Amino acid sequence: xxxxxxxxxxxxxxxxxxxxxxxxxxxxxxxxxxxxxxxxxxxxxxxxxxxxxxxxxxxxxxxxxxxxxxxxxxxxxxxxxxxxxxxxxxxxxxxxxxxxxxxxxxxxxxxxxxxxxxxxxxxxxxxxxxxxxxxxxxxxxxxxxxxxxxxxxxxxxxxxxxxxxxxxxxxxxxxxxxxxxxxxxxxxxxxxxxxxxxxxxxxxxxxxx
Amino acid sequence: xxxxxxxxxxxxxxxxxxxxxxxxxxxxxxxxxxxxxxxxxxxxxxxxxxxxxxxxxxxxxxxxxxxxxxxxxxxxxxxxxxxxxxxxxxxxxxxxxxxxxxxxxxxxxxxxxxxxxxxxxxxxxxxxxxxxxxxxxxxxxxxxxxxxxxxxxxxxxxxxxxxxxxxxxxxxxxxxxxxxxxxxxxxxxxxxxxxxxxxxxxxxxxxxx
DNA sequence: GGGTTTAGGATAGTTCCACTATCCTGTTGG
DNA sequence: CCAACAGGATAGTGGAACTATCCTAAACCC
Numbered sequence: 001x002x003x004x005x006x007x008x009x010x011x012x013x014x015x016x017x018x019x020x021x022x023x024x025x026x027x028x029x030x031x032x033x034x035x036x037x038x039x040x041x042x043x044x045x046x047x048x049x050x051x052x053x054x055x056x057x058x059x060x061x062x063x064x065x066x067x068x069x070x071x072x073x074x075x076x077x078x079x080x081x082x083x084x085x086x087x088x089x090x091x092x093x094x095x096x097x098x099x100x101x102x103x104x105x106x107x108x109x110x111x112x113x114x115x116x117x118x119x120x121x122x123x124x125x126x127x128x129x130x131x132x133x134x135x136x137x138x139x140x141x142x143x144x145x146x147x148x149x150x151x152x153x154x155x156x157x158x159x160x161x162x163x164x165x166x167x168x169x170x171x172x173x174x175x176x177x178x179x180x181x182x183x184x185x186x187x188x189x190x191x192x193x194x195x196x197x198x199x200x201x202x203x204x205x206x207x208x209x
Numbered sequence: 210x211x212x213x214x215x216x217x218x219x220x221x222x223x224x225x226x227x228x229x230x231x232x233x234x235x236x237x238x239x240x241x242x243x244x245x246x247x248x249x250x251x252x253x254x255x256x257x258x259x260x261x262x263x264x265x266x267x268x269x270x271x272x273x274x275x276x277x278x279x280x281x282x283x284x285x286x287x288x289x290x291x292x293x294x295x296x297x298x299x300x301x302x303x304x305x306x307x308x309x310x311x312x313x314x315x316x317x318x319x320x321x322x323x324x325x326x327x328x329x330x331x332x333x334x335x336x337x338x339x340x341x342x343x344x345x346x347x348x349x350x351x352x353x354x355x356x357x358x359x360x361x362x363x364x365x366x367x368x369x370x371x372x373x374x375x376x377x378x379x380x381x382x383x384x385x386x387x388x389x390x391x392x393x394x395x396x397x398x399x400x401x402x403x404x405x406x407x408x409x410x411x412x413x414x415x416x417x418x
Numbered sequence: 419g420g421g422t423t424t425a426g427g428a429t430a431g432t433t434c435c436a437c438t439a440t441c442c443t444g445t446t447g448g
Numbered sequence: 449c450c451a452a453c454a455g456g457a458t459a460g461t462g463g464a465a466c467t468a469t470c471c472t473a474a475a476c477c478c
Contacts, residue, residue: 002453002454003453003454003455004453004454013437013438014454015437015438015439016436016437016438018455018456019436019437019438021455022456022457023436031455032454033444033445033454034443034444034445034454034455035443035444035445035446035453035454035455035456036444036445036446036453036454036455037454037455054436056342060435060436061435061436079405082405083402083405086398086401086402087398090394090395090398092395092398112399112400112403113402113403113406115403115406117399117402117403117406118398118402119395119398119399119401119402120399120402122395122398123392123395123396123398123399126388126391126392126395127392129388130388130392133265133384133388135384135385135388137388137389137392141361141389141392142392142396144360144361144363145361145392145393145396146396146400147357147360148356148357148358148360148361148393149357149393149396149397149399149400150400151353151356151357152350152353152354152357152397152400153397153400153401153403153404154353154404175342175344176344179335179338179339179342179344179346180346180350181394181397182335183332183335183336183339183346183350183351183354184354184357184358184393184394184397185299185390185393185394186299186301186328186331186332186335187332187351187354187355187358188358188361188362188390188393189295189296189299189301189327189328189331189332190321190326190328190329190332190358191321191355191358191359191361191362192295192328192362193292193295193322193326193327193328193329194321194322194324194326194362195362195363196288196291196292197322197324197326198322211424211425211426212424212425212426213424213425222466222467223425224466224467224468225465225466225467227426227427228465228466228467230426230427231427231428232465240426241425242425242473242474242475243425243426243427243472243473243474244424244425244426244427244472244473244474244475245424245425245426245473245474245475246425246426263465269464269465270464270465271464
């Protein structure tokens with residue numbers, strides 16, 4: 001198929017497709033002659049992926065580029081790839097961050113595997129940032145969160161089993177990660193709102209311990 | 210104090226302060242003469258608030274404007290105000306959204322107060338959106354999330370008791386809400402990463418049910 | 419009292435992002 | 449044969465959040 005058809009089928013304007021080609025988000029089609037190129041199903045899938053990552057997950061083009069680069073990296077296994085995608089979607093830090101005492105405590109307790117990860121870097125980064133901002137995380141809150149997320153993590157997000165391509169796999173995981181993380185936040189808001197409405201709101205606080 | 214001093218003390222350029230004045234984010238100072246106006250501590254606090262909401266919480270100027278308008282609304286009590294702030298920070302929907310069956314189930318179970326709220330609207334919005342996207346939320350996941358957030362909500366976020374002004378109160382709550390919601394997400398990521406690293410990763414999935 | 423700063427207002431310019439539109443040349447299908 | 453479309457290059461758009469320039473008038477300082 002050629003440019004116009006690709007645009008029609010994907011619902012992306014030819015102008016935008018050209019833009020994505022220029023930016024290297026979408027690989028070039030097979031050039032037929034000086035003014036024609038042939039696109040395949042793979043291009044269509046890639047375009048769906050870009051569309052989903054932009055509109056549903058809200059990623060910027062630079063992030064999407066990193067994701068597509070990871071997909072196209074044959075060295076990278078599926079599991080590694082998923083980790084990268086999760087990191088992109090949740091905006092996790094890639095550079096190592098020294099362990100915060102609270103992280104060390106959590107990991108040391110044997111609750112979680114004691115291995116470096118982007119997720120752990122990000123957690124450390126946030127904890128350090130909270131210290132810097134003069135709002136240090138309280139240990140008992142962390143403990144409660146740990147219990148909570150541990151239950152949640154036990155549920156497998158990914159309906160990724162039946163993905164036919166790495167593009168589809170990534171899209172499913174990215175969308176799932178994003179939507180379920182949003183779900184967690186909204187539910188927390190509902191729970192807090194619910195508590196705020198119940199008796200015992202002591203003046204200024206939003207709830208009671 | 211005058212413009213320049215306000216800029217120096219707050220660490221915001223005079224050009225930006227002028228911009229905020231124009232946009233109505235910062236109230237005008239008391240005009241002394243055609244080319245002089247006097248600013249107070251209240252202006253300084255407001256500027257700190259704007260800075261915090263932008264740089265820490267990442268709110269856009271339109272949202273910040275809504276927050277400052279709420280602060281300056283004398284009709285609004287502190288508790289109401291806090292609800293608005295939480296809604297702004299977490300990007301909750303203001304318009305009513307019809308209950309999703311899953312929400313109805315949660316509320317009907319008596320777990321949470323059965324009253325409309327922005328938080329509930331947002332949850333409904335998200336659940337409908339997930340249906341539309343063909344990724345409906347699974348009831349058992351929702352149940353696990355509910356247990357989790359209920360524990361978390363039991364902890365009072367706000368170190369807001371000792372705030373001296375509504376500006377300081379709002380800043381404390383906004384920063385707290387934002388940072389603790391981020392904390393929850395990062396910890397979830399860590400928990401998931403930890404499970405992914407443990408044995409039993411069945412091929413493509415990220416964890417086990 | 420005159421010269422240099424500065425305030426405050428108005429207006430225009432800048433940077434970044436994600437497109438979108440225009441122009442041009444070169445096929446190509448009917 | 450020629451309108452239509454392909455692909456490439458380049459420029460323009462619109463929103464967000466500033467930033468810079470210009471101007472007049474007042475004030476501080478000696």
